[in-house]
Amino acid sequence: MENLVDIKENDIREQYPEVLETLLRDHTTQQNIFWATENYHYLGESYAFAAPILPELITGDRGNVIMPRVQKDKEMQQSRVRDMAEVFTPSWICNAQNNLIDNAWFGSENVFNTETTNPDGTHTWIMNPTKIVFPEGKTWKHYVRDTRMEMTCGEAPYITSRYDTTTGEFIPIDKRIGLLDRKLRVISENVDKSDEWLEAAQTAYRNTYAFEWQGDSLLLAREAMLYTFIENYEQKFGKQPLLKSIQYIAYIISWNVWQMDGLKGVVPNSCGEKITNTKNLFDEIEIKVTVCEGCKTDNMHKHNGIYCLIKDWGIKDLETGKKGRKIRFVDLIKK
Numbered sequence: 001m002e003n004l005v006d007i008k009e010n011d012i013r014e015q016y017p018e019v020l021e022t023l024l025r026d027h028t029t030q031q032n033i034f035w036a037t038e039n040y041h042y043l044g045e046s047y048a049f050a051a052p053i054l055p056e057l058i059t060g061d062r063g064n065v066i067m068p069r070v071q072k073d074k075e076m077q078q079s080r081v082r083d084m085a086e087v088f089t090p091s092w093i094c095n096a097q098n099n100l101i102d103n104a105w106f107g108s109e110n111v112f113n114t115e116t117t118n119p120d121g122t123h124t125w126i127m128n129p130t131k132i133v134f135p136e137g138k139t140w141k142h143y144v145r146d147t148r149m150e151m152t153c154g155e156a157p158y159i160t161s162r163y164d165t166t167t168g169e170f171i172p173i174d175k176r177i178g179l180l181d182r183k184l185r186v187i188s189e190n191v192d193k194s195d196e197w198l199e200a201a202q203t204a205y206r207n208t209y210a211f212e213w214q215g216d217s218l219l220l221a222r223e224a225m226l227y228t229f230i231e232n233y234e235q236k237f238g239k240q241p242l243l244k245s246i247q248y249i250a251y252i253i254s255w256n257v258w259q260m261d262g263l264k265g266v267v268p269n270s271c272g273e274k275i276t277n278t279k280n281l282f283d284e285i286e287i288k289v290t291v292c293e294g295c296k297t298d299n300m301h302k303h304n305g306i307y308c309l310i311k312d313w314g315i316k317d318l319e320t321g322k323k324g325r326k327i328r329f330v331d332l333i334k335k
Helices: 008-013 021-024 072-086 091-106 140-145 177-190 194-206 215-237 245-257 293-297
Strands: 113-117 123-128 148-150 208-212 256-260 275-280 285-290 309-316 321-329
Touching: 008 021, 021 215, 021 245, 072 177, 091 113, 091 123, 091 177, 140 177, 148 177, 177 194, 177 208, 177 215, 194 208, 194 215, 194 245, 208 215, 208 245, 215 245, 215 256, 245 256, 245 309
Parallel strands: 148 208, 208 256
Antiparallel strands: 113 123, 275 285, 309 321
């Protein structure tokens, strides 16, 4: 696999059948994720705010429609900052903040890397070249199972640092600092059999969550996580994982990285005034307007929109009997 920052949807569709369709799936609405931005409306009604992102809209001759923020033109970048407060974080800051999480978890500093400042004032990090040592009472399996989440993730730079989202610089696997990158590192350091590695990697993905409003950024985040899986497997075993393994990781990602209004816990723009028409006893049409109680009172639990579903992979679903109970994300938030 080439070390390209920009993942091509055409490549995904050609190399990994059914995977792009999975990455575009929204499990709350049982439809595809949607654009949730007007940045692409100039291409036609199929690219309007509420239109679903379909494979044919981003492949073929339009295979370059979706691209990382650093490759978008300056006008689009500025409009997204202005309209959606879209701000991307340099990798060195992502690393510093992820280090704070691990400092608390390990009870010590500089476990994965040491932050440093270059003579020119720029920031970077030096990776710990030795095998990660775990504190008493904790093992690498505990670390892999530890639940982590990136809020309003954009292209998910805190989860996987395939590239610096502010410069576009590709980051080699051995120097990556994302939450998921670290989990895959400790798996590779402690597991040598491919079936055990795959099982541990699936556990890592099941315990890594993120949400995002805009559909294009969400797809980029999902793609980055998928390619991170493929790249780490390739580095460990010298070959690509089987298609069925790639498809299953894509399925986990499609559940764990979802489209949501983070302030409301609902599908973006799904709540608000609801207008209904009914006939009275005199066969006259009466119009009733119902306001959204959640929007009115700023109560996350009172919105009339579509509350987003995620999976708790450790608990059995009552309908299927299989692990992976569906739960509303908002129910995890205290009232």
